[in-house]
Amino acid sequence: MARIKPAHSPFLIVTLLAGVGGYILGCTPPEREAEPQAPAKQPAAAADSEQAAKPDQAQADPGTASKYSPVKARARDFYAPNTEDLGPDEMRLIACGTGMPTARPKQAASCWLLELGNGDKFIFDIGTGSAERISALQIPYNYLDKVFLSHLHTDHFGDLDALFVGGALAGRQKPLRVWGPSGQTPERGTKYALDHLQKALTWDLDGRQGLTDPRGYHMEVNEFDYMGVNETVYQENGVTIRTIPAIHSLDGPVSFIVEWNGFKFVFGGDTYPNKWYAKYATGADLAIHECFIAVPDMIDKFKFTPQSALAVGTQIHTAPEAFGKVMSIIKPRMAVAYHFFKDFDTTAAISDRIRTTYDGPLSLSIDYMVWNITKDDIRVRMAVVDEDVWPPPATDKPQLPDPATRIPYSDEISNGKLDMSKVIQPTYDEINKQYGLHEKQE
Ligand SMILES: [Zn+2]
Numbered sequence: 001m002a003r004i005k006p007a008h009s010p011f012l013i014v015t016l017l018a019g020v021g022g023y024i025l026g027c028t029p030p031e032r033e034a035e036p037q038a039p040a041k042q043p044a045a046a047a048d049s050e051q052a053a054k055p056d057q058a059q060a061d062p063g064t065a066s067k068y069s070p071v072k073a074r075a076r077d078f079y080a081p082n083t084e085d086l087g088p089d090e091m092r093l094i095a096c097g098t099g100m101p102t103a104r105p106k107q108a109a110s111c112w113l114l115e116l117g118n119g120d121k122f123i124f125d126i127g128t129g130s131a132e133r134i135s136a137l138q139i140p141y142n143y144l145d146k147v148f149l150s151h152l153h154t155d156h157f158g159d160l161d162a163l164f165v166g167g168a169l170a171g172r173q174k175p176l177r178v179w180g181p182s183g184q185t186p187e188r189g190t191k192y193a194l195d196h197l198q199k200a201l202t203w204d205l206d207g208r209q210g211l212t213d214p215r216g217y218h219m220e221v222n223e224f225d226y227m228g229v230n231e232t233v234y235q236e237n238g239v240t241i242r243t244i245p246a247i248h249s250l251d252g253p254v255s256f257i258v259e260w261n262g263f264k265f266v267f268g269g270d271t272y273p274n275k276w277y278a279k280y281a282t283g284a285d286l287a288i289h290e291c292f293i294a295v296p297d298m299i300d301k302f303k304f305t306p307q308s309a310l311a312v313g314t315q316i317h318t319a320p321e322a323f324g325k326v327m328s329i330i331k332p333r334m335a336v337a338y339h340f341f342k343d344f345d346t347t348a349a350i351s352d353r354i355r356t357t358y359d360g361p362l363s364l365s366i367d368y369m370v371w372n373i374t375k376d377d378i379r380v381r382m383a384v385v386d387e388d389v390w391p392p393p394a395t396d397k398p399q400l401p402d403p404a405t406r407i408p409y410s411d412e413i414s415n416g417k418l419d420m421s422k423v424i425q426p427t428y429d430e431i432n433k434q435y436g437l438h439e440k441q442e
């Protein structure tokens with residue numbers, strides 16, 4: 001686990017998190033806490049540590065052996081979803097996608113979950129593959145109803161359909177609210193994209209009618225002016241979200257600035273380094289900004305031509321050296337880089353290049369990295385998730401669907417059914433008995 005204090009530092013430590021397979025950059029030697037740790041939030045583990053220090057126990061088990069006994073629990077230094085309260089003056093950010101347009105098992109495309117101590121949760125980008133990461137966090141889907149899109153590349157909104165439909169099926173009993181930028185023409189705006197996404201889902205949505213709680217299968221689309229500079233697009237419950245333009249591919253992309261409770265969080269979408277980010281992200285508690293793969297690795301590993309690697313890696317996106325330069329300007333308490341495949345043989349090049357222009361606190365992000373942010377501390381860990389996760393219980397009573405709204409099969413298709421009534425009836429009997437119902441087969 002790495003902790004950093006507010007002061008910037010020229011030093012860098014790489015902390016290898018054995019057992020979770022990720023690593024974190026960004027803490028200073030003098031401020032690093034001694035291991036093993038006993039966080040205040042884990043009293044059982046803390047009590048154990050105190051127990052181990054008692055003289056009588058030390059006599060029974062000389063030396064430090066008892067402290068590290070295989071049967072003595074030590075404080076864990078990873079984040080297990082759904083096991084920690086968030087303090088009223090605390091934010092938690094979880095990386096749910098840090099990779100590239102081509103999602104891969106290790107990295108989904110851009111997606112970030114911000115949780116605030118007031119209970120609010122916001123999703124920034126929902127790139128390809130990220131809905132799976134969201135599901136691993138065990139958060140009731142009623143709380144995952146606000147999505148902010150930086151732009152309309154699929155690596156930033158490719159899993160919106162999965163969150164929209166899958167989230168409704170798993171307990172979101174309200175419309176999905178989505179904010180996104182306009183474009184140079186109406187066809188390049190968020191409203192157009194999401195209207196047509198819902199049209200593309202016609203068969204899916206029609207087929208769910210009359211079968212499940214219908215309330216989640218609606219989308220509220222809030223399109224705002226991509227040219228707005230520090231303009232407010234969201235203001236509820238003490239949270240203000242503003243946007244600034246970004247420079248990427250076409251007109252339209254934006255970045256978001258969240259202000260709550262004296263905190264400033266900045267989520268940068270894809271961009272060439274730009275003056276608005278340099279101005280309005282200054283002094284952020286945590287600033288996310290894209291940082292592309294180093295050009296030589298784009299050529300070697302991604303098989304880009306040198307020409308396209310230079311164009312994409314330095315002109316359409318932000319090169320690592322340029323990322324560092326931006327962070328040196330805005331001086332966040334924690335800089336977060338993403339949008340690269342983070343492997344054993346790509347990370348050093350990115351880190352080295354960033355360090356030519358920036359020596360402050362830095363996280364080279366990977367999926368499931370977690371930041372707990374308070375006024376005087378930023379704690380960086382990896383989440384360890386349960387792959388057998390099921391959706392958490394819905395927060396509200398389900399609404400029964402109206403069977404009359406079910407769209408029937410045609411006679412031709414319906415008549416193709418094999419007669420399964422005898423083998424299925426015991427399930428009806430079992431459920432009717434257990435729940436006091438009188439349901440009948442169709
Ligand atoms: Zn993009």
Ligand SMILES: [Zn+2]
Nearest residue numbers: 153155156270
């Ligand atoms: Zn992108």
